[in-house]
Amino acid sequence: MDAALFQKQFDDLVQEAEKALRSLTPSATTTPVRLHEAMRYSLDAGGKRLRPVLCLAAAKAFRADADARHAATAIECIHSYSLIHDDLPCMDNSDLRRGRPSCHKAFDEATALLAGDALIPLAFKLLTQGYSDHPTLVQELVGELAEAAGSTLLVGGQAEDMNTSDKKNQSEKLEFILRGKTAAMLSVSLTLGARIGGASAKEIEHFRLAGQQAGIAFQLVDDLLDAHGTTASLGKPVGADKDNDKLTFANLYGIEATRARIKQLTDEAVGNLRACEANTDFLCALITQMASRKS
Numbered sequence: 328m329d330a331a332l333f334q335k336q337f338d339d340l341v342q343e344a345e346k347a348l349r350s351l352t353p354s355a356t357t358t359p360v361r362l363h364e365a366m367r368y369s370l371d372a373g374g375k376r377l378r379p380v381l382c383l384a385a386a387k388a389f390r391a392d393a394d395a396r397h398a399a400t401a402i403e404c405i406h407s408y409s410l411i412h413d414d415l416p417c418m419d420n421s422d423l424r425r426g427r428p429s430c431h432k433a434f435d436e437a438t439a440l441l442a443g444d445a446l447i448p449l450a451f452k453l454l455t456q457g458y459s460d461h462p463t464l465v466q467e468l469v470g471e472l473a474e475a476a477g478s479t480l481l482v483g484g485q486a487e488d489m490n491t492s493d494k495k496n497q498s499e500k501l502e503f504i505l506r507g508k509t510a511a512m513l514s515v516s517l518t519l520g521a522r523i524g525g526a527s528a529k530e531i532e533h534f535r536l537a538g539q540q541a542g543i544a545f546q547l548v549d550d551l552l553d554a555h556g557t558t559a560s561l562g563k564p565v566g567a568d569k570d571n572d573k574l575t576f577a578n579l580y581g582i583e584a585t586r587a588r589i590k591q592l593t594d595e596a597v598g599n600l601r602a603c604e605a606n607t608d609f610l611c612a613l614i615t616q617m618a619s620r621k622s
Contacts, residue, residue, distance in 0.1 A: 328608045328609065328611070328612040333609065333612045333613075333616075336384075336609050337380065337609075337613065340376075340379075340380045340383050340384055341376050341380060343383055343396065343399075344376045344379035344380060344383060344396075344399055344400075344403070345376070347379070347396040347397075347399060347400045348370055348371070348379075348400055348403060351396065351397060351400045351453060352366070352367075352370060352400065352404070352449065353366065353367075353449075354367070355367040355368075361434070361438060362438065362441055362442060362445060364434070365430055365433075365434045365438045365439060365441075365442035366442045366445055366446060368430060368433055368434070368442075369407045369408075369410065369411050369424075369430050369442060369443075369446075370403065370404070370407050370446075372407075372424065372425040372427065373425055374425050376403070377513070377516075377545075377613075377617070378399070378402045378403060378406050378512055378513060378516040379399035379400065379402055379403045379516070380399075380613070381513065381516040381517055381520065381538070381610070381613070382395050382398050382399040382402055382516040382517070382519050382520040383395050383396070383399050383520065384520065384609055384610050384613070385516070385517045385518075385519075385520025385521045385523075385524060385534060385610065386398075386520040386521070386523040386524040387520075387524065387606075388520075388521075388524060388603075388605040388606050388607050388609075388610060389521060389524030389525050389526050389530075389605045390524045390525055393520075393523050393524040393525070394457075394523070395519070395520050395523045395524070396457070397453045397454060397456060397457025397458065398453075398454060398457065398458075398468060398519040398520065398523055399516075399520075400450075400453055401449075401450040401451070401453040401454050401457075401472060402450070402472070402512065402515065402516050402519065404446040404447070404449050404450040404453070405446070405447065405450045405472065405475075405476050405481075405512065406512055407443075407446055408442075408443040408444070408446035408447055408450075409443075409476075409481060409485070409512075410424060411429075411430045411431075411439050411440075411442055411443035411446075412439075412440070412443045413485065414429035414430065414431060414439075415431055415436060415439060415440065416431070416436065418485070418489065430442060430443075447476075450472065450476075451469055451472070451473070454468045454469050454472065455469070458523070464522060464523070467522055468519055468522060468523075471515055471518055471519055471522070472515055472519065474515075475511040475512055475514065475515035476511075476512070476515075479507070480506065480507040480511035481507055481508065481511050481512060482507075483503070483507050484503065484504045484505075484506065484507020484508030484509075484511070485507070485508055487500055487503055487504050487507070488504050488508055488573060488574070491573070491574070497574060497579060498579070500574060501574050501575075501576060501579060504574065505542075505543045505546055505547075505576070506539065506543070508546065509542050509543070509545055509546040509549070510538065510539045510540075510541075510542025510543045510545075510546065511539075511542065512542070513538045513539075513541055513542035513545060514535055514536075514537075514538025514539045514542055515538070516538065517534040517535065517537060517538040517610075518531055518534050518535045518538065520534075521534040524605075526603070526605070530603040530604070530605065533599040533600065533602050533603050534599070534600070534603070536595075536596075536599045537595075537596040537597075537599035537600050537610075537614070538596075540592040540593070540595045540596035540599070541592070541593065541596040541614045541617060541618075543592055544588075544589045544592040544593050544596070544614075544617070544618050545617050545618075547576050547577070547585050547588060547589050547592075548589060548617070548618060548619075548620060550575040550576060550577045550578075550585065551577055551582065551585060551586075552620075552621070552622070553575075554577060576588065589618050590618070592618075593614060593615060593617075593618040596614050597611045597614060597615065600614070
């Protein structure tokens with residue numbers, strides 16, 4: 328895909344995601360003000376907006392006029408809550424997120440905890456509001472997001488990631504963490520968008536697999552950057568995996584094996600997208616770029 332065209336599409340989707348976040352979520356002046364200030368602080372922190380962009384692009388791949396803004400915003404709410412909670416002293420204990428103080432440092436631990444809590448129901452409210460004219464679709468979207476964010480995927484992956492005392496079955500444990508902690512939310516971004524765009528059941532499964540593969544690759548890149556990147560380029564502390572004795576693919580299998588798996592997973596994700604009757608050029612380019620990112 329032409330680089331200039333890709334960048335324009337990406338920038339347009341980021342802007343669409345940003346506008347949706349501002350218009351569909353409570354303002355910082357909503358009562359109680361301090362709670363909503365903390366919510367907005369984290370929602371407005373920027374970042375790559377990969378998850379909402381993937382959701383918006385997936386919907387448009389099947390139908391150019393598909394409106395996935397509510398789903399994209401719901402996904403970013405879940406992602407933002409998970410970052411707030413991950414940074415807390417009882418979890419990863421990180422004082423920096425996206426180049427500025429973490430929510431609990433900018434406010435306090437209790438407010439940060441509650442801000443994360445409040446973003447969870449907001450995500451599901453957005454899905455019911457945005458697609459109320461299509462009750463079957465609402466049921467599918469809510470079910471998909473609830474499973475991705477639940478105890479067997481996102482939360483479960485974080486729980487296992489913190490369980491450093493268990494040194495048994497490390498390979499199996501690592502795969503569970505990879506599927507849950509990062510891949511689940513990238514995968515659900517694609518599947519929610521595909522559902523909104525009107526994809527067939529077979530195409531939804533191709534998008535689900537592509538998201539899982541791209542999500543694991545994304546986490547493996549993140550692990551390499553944590554080991555070899557800089558705080559300035561990443562906007563968060565580096566070396567945290569080593570400091571916290573985290574189980575990572577790179578630590579278990581080495582750098583070269585990690586790079587080889589990133590390439591394999593990326594190729595497989597692109598193959599799954601290409602297998603669909605949809606315009607996946609942008610998504611394929613984005614997933615390929617995600618695998619080679621430097622920040």
